[in-house]
Amino acid sequence: MVYKPTSEPKTENRQPTTDKTPSTLKIIALIPARYASTRLPAKLVQDLGGKSVIQRTYLSTVATRVFDEVWVVTDHEAISAQILELGGKVFRSKMSHESGSDRIAEALSELDGDIIVNVQGDEPNQDTRALTDLVACFSDPSVQVATLMCKISATDAENPNYVKVVTDESNNALYFSRARIPFDRDGLTDFDYWKHIGIYGYRREVLLAFTKLEKSSLEQIEMLEQLRLLSNGYKIRMIPTDHLPIAIDTAEDLNRERERLSKLD
Numbered sequence: 001m002v003y004k005p006t007s008e009p010k011t012e013n014r015q016p017t018t019d020k021t022p023s024t025l026k027i028i029a030l031i032p033a034r035y036a037s038t039r040l041p042a043k044l045v046q047d048l049g050g051k052s053v054i055q056r057t058y059l060s061t062v063a064t065r066v067f068d069e070v071w072v073v074t075d076h077e078a079i080s081a082q083i084l085e086l087g088g089k090v091f092r093s094k095m096s097h098e099s100g101s102d103r104i105a106e107a108l109s110e111l112d113g114d115i116i117v118n119v120q121g122d123e124p125n126q127d128t129r130a131l132t133d134l135v136a137c138f139s140d141p142s143v144q145v146a147t148l149m150c151k152i153s154a155t156d157a158e159n160p161n162y163v164k165v166v167t168d169e170s171n172n173a174l175y176f177s178r179a180r181i182p183f184d185r186d187g188l189t190d191f192d193y194w195k196h197i198g199i200y201g202y203r204r205e206v207l208l209a210f211t212k213l214e215k216s217s218l219e220q221i222e223m224l225e226q227l228r229l230l231s232n233g234y235k236i237r238m239i240p241t242d243h244l245p246i247a248i249d250t251a252e253d254l255n256r257e258r259e260r261l262s263k264l265d
Contacts, residue, residue, distance in 0.1 A: 024114075027117070028067055030116055030118060030119070031054070031073065031118075032099075033072050033076075033121040034075055035075060035076035043248055045082060048261065054083065055082050055086060058086065066135055070088070075093045075097075100118060108204065114204055115138050117131070117199065118199065122248045124257070130241040133239050134147070134199065137239055144237075145236045146200070147237075148240075149194040149195060149196055150241050152194070162178075164194060172236060173226075173237075176224050197244070199245075210228065213232055218231055
């Protein structure tokens with residue numbers, strides 16, 4: 001069921017992404033918001049400076065003014081209630097899903113949109129410039145899927161929790177890995193390592209096709225669903241950004257962000 005607010009944040013003055021972006025494209029953000037979480041139970045409804053994690057993600061996404069519509073796609077009444085309290089839009093999942101991509105694909109059975117941006121529900125500080133650049137790349141009709149990347153140090157590249165990406169000369173992804181890639185055999189010091197940021201933009205038909213594909217062997221080895229796209233011949237355009245989002249995955253992350261927000265008051 002689609003839940004629509006009686007009043008909602010004004011998004012009709014959406015910030016133009018670029019002069020080249022076709023005005024006929026409807027651009028929507030879908031925020032998959034699963035209630036269950038392992039490392040920090042019910043993390044999306046945890047208080048974060050007077051608002052919950054999911055409320056801050058929703059509000060910061062709306063505030064970028066990049067999107068025609070912003071929806072939270074959830075399986076739980078508590079998350080739904082918090083978004084409706086803000087006057088936001090909620091799609092309630094009818095099925096269980098393994099991934100956020102599957103969850104937002106279900107929402108497309110009832111929602112319209114040409115470019116679908118998957119915003120992570122546990123990243124409460126969305127960046128206008130990064131999302132603007134992500135959406136703008138779809139002015140190129142050859143772009144099927146786009147996502148973000150930022151530079152990291154060689155030390156950070158050793159961290160398996162940071163997903164690394166290497167690209168071709170057109171900034172299309174060649175491979176994603178939890179390992180440090182590429183391998184710097186001769187110890188060069190001027191090479192840039194790139195961390196993948198898990199915000200995706202899809203053309204509608206590509207997202208729907210993607211979620212119907214079987215998991216690839218590489219995806220199962222690395223536990224990275226974007227490898228399913230590469231394994232099936234889809235290109236993923238990588239958009240550089242300086243914005244490294246804060247993700248709330250653990251109690252330590254939550255407390256750190258609470259402390260940061262308290263210093264801003």
